[in-house]
Amino acid sequence: MNSASVSPRRATIRTVAQAAGVSTATVSYVLSGRSGRTDAPGVSTETELRVREAALGLGYRPNQAARTIRTGKSNLMMLSLTMLSDPWSLSVSKAVGAAVAPAGITPMILADTDWRTAIKRQGADVVFIDAADEEGDAQLLAELARSNRLVVFSETLEPNGFDVVRSLAGTSMDQAMDHLTAVHTKVACLTSANSLRSLNSVRYGAYVRGLERAGLELRENYVATFDGDEISAYEAAVTLLRQPDPPTAIFATSDFVAIAAVHAAQRLRLDVPGDLAVVGIGNTLQGEAMAPSLTSVGPSGFFDRLADFLVRRAKDQSGPPQVLEFPWQLLVRDTAPAAP
């Protein structure tokens, strides 16, 4: 009545070993799947069976924390995605989900959270950071990279213990602007209020230069900013389109806001692209799949290659920091077709 009713604690490797009448080492060999490897000691099929039975019977689950502390590997991939509702984030998530499956890695998303504090608390075999403050974070990233394998998406940072993923926009954004100004004279820009970040300022810069090349004036009322979320983007687009002399084309600094702009236009009973042409940046899956499909400038094949890279890094922690570059191109689709 006493010895049997003690703590119904979770089964450990030791419990299993006792039940199977073998040592903990044997259990470990069986349960961590080293049986097949040539360098490791073998286990007879008979004992292997006994061990598996015991484990099953006791409902044994390996303690991942204990494994991690011993091996230094967590089989975890962390994705810090700054704006989860952005199709860019969803595309990353989807591609990663497909890529990790065979590798036995669990992808976890850190959403709308500050990675700066979270990463210190919770490590992973590889951490992807989708947005860093290019100036302010450079040092912090280098420091974090000493204890985590970091992959940072950045246009300007150089690898420094961490890998850098970069999309080589090159002249493609200029092409996108030229694509619009070839047909339109009233070209507006829809961009994030957070244009301090180099990412956005580069994109906004392409807009300004594009106007210059075409000999068009930069009109203050043709530049609208939004504030992070979808609603805000939608409203910014409505404001842009509801003015007396509305633009006939919008250069949006992300697919996310471009999609919101298309919805806003349709809400105002405008035809896209008839009444309004829209170009996005990023070439997301969602933009490609929507109807009308979004003309966008961005890398192609980006998400899958990124996902593969992350998986490779998770397994092979070492290796020198790399730069992964994705050349961009203009992908002309329905929302802004080529000039007739």
Next chain:
Amino acid sequence: MNSASVSPRRATIRTVAQAAGVSTATVSYVLSGRSGRTDAPGVSTETELRVREAALGLGYRPNQAARTIRTGKSNLMMLSLTMLSDPWSLSVSKAVGAAVAPAGITPMILADTDWRTAIKRQGADVVFIDAADEEGDAQLLAELARSNRLVVFSETLEPNGFDVVRSLAGTSMDQAMDHLTAVHTKVACLTSANSLRSLNSVRYGAYVRGLERAGLELRENYVATFDGDEISAYEAAVTLLRQPDPPTAIFATSDFVAIAAVHAAQRLRLDVPGDLAVVGIGNTLQGEAMAPSLTSVGPSGFFDRLADFLVRRAKDQSGPPQVLEFPWQLLVRDTAPAAP
């Protein structure tokens, strides 16, 4: 040239202890913030300072896996969100993000992934599961609940070692249908193809019964199903609206698909709610914030209360399994206003 250049390994509590000239216990006391507690031994301000300095100088970061193995707490909250692009998921994520901050818990999202395998691999202080197969998973959930604190969203499951979060739809879906049939006779339904799940069949059932109550016929061409993603939902709505005798109202079985329907209608130059009324289910933030705002039936205050509950559970692992119920109501907004 040799003794100094050895392994630049990550600093541990021992390294810090040596550098500060104290014991590892003292370092632990200082760095795990137990200094203030009354029951714990105190540390003189002087040594505390020395320890902190040493830790900073060495770039010490506590090893979370080691902590977890010792204390049994990971300070991790896991959210399994089946369809990340669903505004319901985004609402959960956002509410949780706000709620965890003061508690020092890191929320991690398991997106579009099979929680059944992932949870076994990676534990957390509390795991939220947004969709379980009510029949097939009942036993698995009970088993997993023995090693994880589980919170399951389910209309029909009863707590069994795990907590259940449930929205008490009650008669509110019927109200929503009556709301539509009071004005419309051509009421369509837009629902997930995966109607095997009780969640969807209940919702679809409300549609069927609503038609019956109003004396309307169930027309096959007024029921459209979609396949999981946004694009598919959008296309299903377009199909529904493009037929010869299109519906003037849509009963959508989620806010997600309702929003897609509104976009589709606007794309077809239909006025919402003038030409088409739309009602969603779920009462998401995104539906509430969109323009025109979405009439929806669902719980109010759901997400914040859910987030609070999850945080409470993460801190206080014990406590008997609970049912958390959220009574629903019909929230009449722009996409389906009240009858004149």
Next chain:
DNA sequence: ATGAAAGCGCTAACAT
């Protein structure tokens, strides 16, 4: 106020 030391569950040498 501080330190010594026992272990959490697991893996990996090394021994048998």
Next chain:
DNA sequence: ATGTTAGCGCTTTCAT
């Protein structure tokens, strides 16, 4: 083929 054993980095009890 299987067992013994030494830790991984940390917290926590018990001495001092």
